[in-house]
Amino acid sequence: MAGGRILDAEGLRKSYDGREVVAGVSFSLRPGECYGLLGPNGAGKTTTLRCCLGLTAPDAGSITLAGEPVPARAREARARVGVVPQFDNLDPDFTAAENLRVYARYFGIKGDAMDARVPELLGFAGLSGKENTGIKTLSGGMKRRLTLARALVNDPDLLILDEPTTGLDPQARHLIWERLKRLMSAGKTILLTTHFMDEAERLCQRLAIMDDGRIIAEGAPRDLIRGHIEPQVVEVYGEGAPEWASAEAGRFTRRCEVSGETAFCYVADAAPLLAHLEERPALRSLHRPANLEDVFLKLTGRELRD
Amino acid sequence: MDWTPPRFSLRALAVWRRNFLVWRKLAIPSVLGNLADPMIYMFGLGYGLGSLMPEALPQFHGASYIAFLATGTVCASAMNAASFEALYSGFSRMHVQKTWEAIMNAPVSLDDVVVGELLWAASKATLSGTAILVVVSALGLVQPPMALAVLPIVFLVGLAFAALGLIVTALAPSYDFFMYYFTLFVTPMTLLSGVFFPLEQLPAAFQAAATVLPLAHGVEAIRPMLFGRLPEGLAVHLAVLAAVTVVALWIAVALTRRRLLR
Structure with missing residues (x-):
């Protein structure tokens, strides 16, 4: 070459x-x-x-x-x-x-x-x-x-x-x-x-x-x-998840995105949020490390592209 | 539109070869299919109408009507074979199978692809013309030594109609589009080019129109040779066919660039 x-x-x-x-x-x-x-x-x-x-x-x-x-x-x-x-x-x-x-x-x-x-x-x-x-x-x-x-x-x-x-x-x-x-x-x-x-x-x-x-x-x-997003994600879903997100999520995370019936909470430390969710059995949650998809959605938005 | 002249290389032959290899798989049915249609017309009209004209007329170059018709059919079948290949088969490869796109990911330019298709369609035209020549020679309707000499002209007729067909393919939204080309261009031209009857039978205006039709020039060049004579104005006939090939290829390449390289 x-x-x-x-x-x-x-x-x-x-x-x-x-x-x-x-x-x-x-x-x-x-x-x-x-x-x-x-x-x-x-x-x-x-x-x-x-x-x-x-x-x-x-x-x-x-x-x-x-x-x-x-x-x-x-x-x-x-x-x-x-x-x-x-x-x-x-x-x-x-x-x-x-x-x-x-x-x-x-x-x-x-x-x-x-x-x-x-x-x-x-x-x-x-x-x-x-x-x-x-x-x-x-x-x-x-x-x-x-x-x-x-x-x-x-x-x-x-x-x-x-x-x-x-x-x-x-x-x-x-x-x-x-x-x-x-x-x-x-x-x-x-x-x-x-x-x-x-x-x-x-x-x-x-x-x-x-x-x-x-x-x-x-x-x-x-x-x-690392550069674009908090390291931890807690996905909160189940009955009343969107309402919970608008009323209470702000106490635990600066960024919480609601998509359909699921709230995506981006946090540096998930422990306080998880402890809080323990007391809400109606809400279900998934705790995972942030991944590329989270970065992608943060940067390009959640709206459908057709 | 990019009107720079077609720039092609020897890679065009790889495109030709691809089409040849596919054709070889189905060669015998393909040749029989190419032969059937023109033969049916030639024998049907030749013997049916020919029986009304038992004399060898001067308008028929002193030959029987079926011999007159056979010499025109060689040309018309070359035109049809080239047109079908450039339209239907070319469109399948370009638009349906995306074969051209696959080829252009290799070091083969779009111009190479179009030229490869042109040469292939002209080759099929030559094959079709040859198949008919073999049959009519065997029947003693034409003069075999000169018949061989017309093959390059049959190839040139194929080139001209392949190039015209590639223009239509470059513009076609779907297969249905090709019907217009056949109905509005190919069929009237066949009737105006002296394939079925001598041009002199037509009113002067139609005869004048025929002077710009590529098929008429093909027929005028090929028919006398099949009767063993050198045609008048051979150079003009060849020049017209060559000019149609060059101009139509240029347009076809520009239109295909607009379609595929946008």
């Missing part, structure tokens, strides 16, 4: 029909790390990725991908990158093995070079023995894993994944996470978007929270939790 940065985005802006979907986004990936872009639907994550891949030209800003300026030399840059798109677009006319072979051709990788790679990639994806299976008969999780294997045909330096586990069951998600960790230990750099906080917390060394086309917070998951 001739000393070039793996991915560097500076001041990206992109508008559609007068609405600024990406409004000044800058971030930079360090080699070997997993970097997450988190945000509610419509935050501008996918558009940011499309800009980075040279699939749409930003209105302003500059991008360096795999040492190449994008979009000017996007084609050359993409030769060093693997992409797992948000929606599976495997080739339905081909078998699993054919999908990998045909895709390799788009990178200029010929049949012979793929002879050894195909079983290796299918094995990595947990699809050994499915070489000749048609795409239409694969389960959702299998398709996702095959898409991941397809993104590796060119042995990329950087892997870009757009919501890699959306729509998968827990077993399938854990398998994908395990594979991504293996790729990281093999030295790959990963950029992923997600709106699953556990996924981000588990995989990402650093992440950026996006909302309304901007990065509103960036850092390591632990640092974000």
